[in-house]
Amino acid sequence: MYRDPRCRKEMYDQDIIMLQLGAANMNPDEYLIALLDKFNLVPWADASFDSGGNQDDAVRQIATLVEEFLATLIIILSERFTPGVGEVMKRQRLKFIDPSFHAVSRI
Numbered sequence: 001m002y003r004d005p006r007c008r009k010e011m012y013d014q015d016i017i018m019l020q021l022g023a024a025n026m027n028p029d030e031y032l033i034a035l036l037d038k039f040n041l042v043p044w045a046d047a048s049f050d051s052g053g054n055q056d057d058a059v060r061q062i063a064t065l066v067e068e069f070l071a072t073l074i075i076i077l078s079e080r081f082t083p084g085v086g087e088v089m090k091r092q093r094l095k096f097i098d099p100s101f102h103a104v105s106r107i
Contacts, residue, residue, distance in 0.1 A: 019076050039069045 023031050036042050043049055044062060 016075060016079050019072075020079070023076055035069065035073065039065050039072075041065055041069055 022034075026034075033042070036045050041062075044066065
């Protein structure tokens with residue numbers, strides 16, 4: 001999906017932001033169902049799901065899709081792309097390390 005190295009970081013960030021916007025503006029249940037549907041995991045989320053017996057390939061494929069789904073969900077919930085947040089945290093860390101640090105210089 002992100003094969004071009006020149007655009008990879010920017011495209012990934014934009015995709016995560018769009019997924020976060022969707023999560024913020026939709027009903028949480030509908031959003032999770034839509035996300036499960038994109039990963040073809042709606043049957044997996046059903047209580048009566050059967051993995052297909054001893055078919056190792058099917059079990060591996062479902063496990064891989066579930067891992068990708070959960071990783072995407074964690075990224076959607078934890079990534080922060082707010083401009084300036086990193087700068088505030090940096091100043092707070094410096095203040096914690098050196099109490100005499102002042103973020104505003106005196107004129």
